[in-house]
Amino acid sequence: MSRGYVDGQQSPDVTINGLTMGLVTIDLSAGGSINMTDAEFNHAIFNLTGTLTANAILVVPDDSKIYHVMNATTGAFTVEVKTAAGTGITVTQGNNAVLVCDGVNVVQFA
Secondary structure, three states, X not given: OOOEEEOOEEEOOEEEOOEEEEEEEEEOOOOEEEEOOHXXXXXXXXXXXXXXXXXXXXXXXXXXXXXXXXXXXXXOOOEEEEOOOOOEEEOOOOOEEEEEEOOOOEEEOO
């Protein structure tokens, strides 16, 4: 088991079968299309931060997976979570969403 720290608080990052079951913070300040790294995608919770100066698209790998997205960005722009070739979901600022990728598209988990 490994432990990580987020924003000065202890955050238990537990690695199971290569997946980190913890939180990763992703700065979307650059706007535009931002590709997640494999290391970021291995986490279960994505905390999106930054002051947006343009709409942002968080491009996730097209692996089948369920994850929790927290949109903590500011600025008068949107954040869409999608794969490179599929459709996606817009997560409104200040809101959270449980999303699932079916291998092609990102949809809201019902």
